[in-house]
């Protein structure tokens with residue numbers, strides 16, 4: 231099965247075209263492909279392009295635990311680069327349908343940089359999209375955190391802190407992701423505001439774990455920083471893997487721009503997709 235691997239600031243994805251398989255990918259296959267010992271290893275699988283009734287292309291996004299995500303900012307930039315590299319697009323701007331909404335993508339510099347209109351940041355995980363930003367106190371193990379829900383199609387819980395560390399994400403991220411108050415689990419960001427145009431985040435991704443960067447997390451964190459009146463509309467988001475630029479308009483429609491790098495074209499042996507772990 232042919233695949234292409236890319237990373238966006240260290241957030242790595244494997245792109246698989248639907249015609250590489252004679253069936254829909256199973257969750258066990260996705261888990262194996264993403265496994266860093268038994269598979270190729272990645273923070274997720276991008277399955278597409280699929281036909282779309284409303285957009286130029288449709289994309290399905292899978293987490294390494296086999297669950298399906300509504301949206302992925304880095305995933306969308308990577309998929310746009312893949313469309314460019316494989317010459318499936320002949321112009322710079324095109325539309326992509328995801329489970330979490332339709333987006334417009336624009337490639338620059340031969341796809342090495344991509345801009346995606348991520349849609350509106352909403353301060354809820356639910357269907358009431360008119361909600362104002364709302365503080366939530368959450369008790370996790372020995373700690374009390376104050377955070378804010380946000381969604382750009384997929385759910386996020388953003389926690390502003392004074393002292394930011396990767397340990398916070400590693401230690402509390404998995405517990406917050408699985409907390410019963412989040413009906414569909416959540417992505418988690420610890421946020422430090424550096425100035426009115428710069429924030430720094432540490433990320434725990436739903437279904438993936440600690441990642442070096444995340445586009446939807448950057449968008450959600452910038453939306454919360456802006457909603458709290460701590461930042462203006464143009465925000466640089468610093469993460470361990472690098473920087474993403476977010477622009478928000480007055481209605482909180484977000485545009486994200488960042489880098490994409492190709493790692494490899496490859497061919498996965500079908501043997502790896504069999505339940506290899508149970509055979510010895």
Ligand SMILES: N[C@@H](CCC[C@H](N)C(=O)O)C(=O)O
Nearest residue numbers: 299302303304384444445446
């Ligand atoms: N890395 C992504 C987010 C991927 C999806 C996420 N884990 C979820 O389940 O919502 C990004 O760059 O946005």
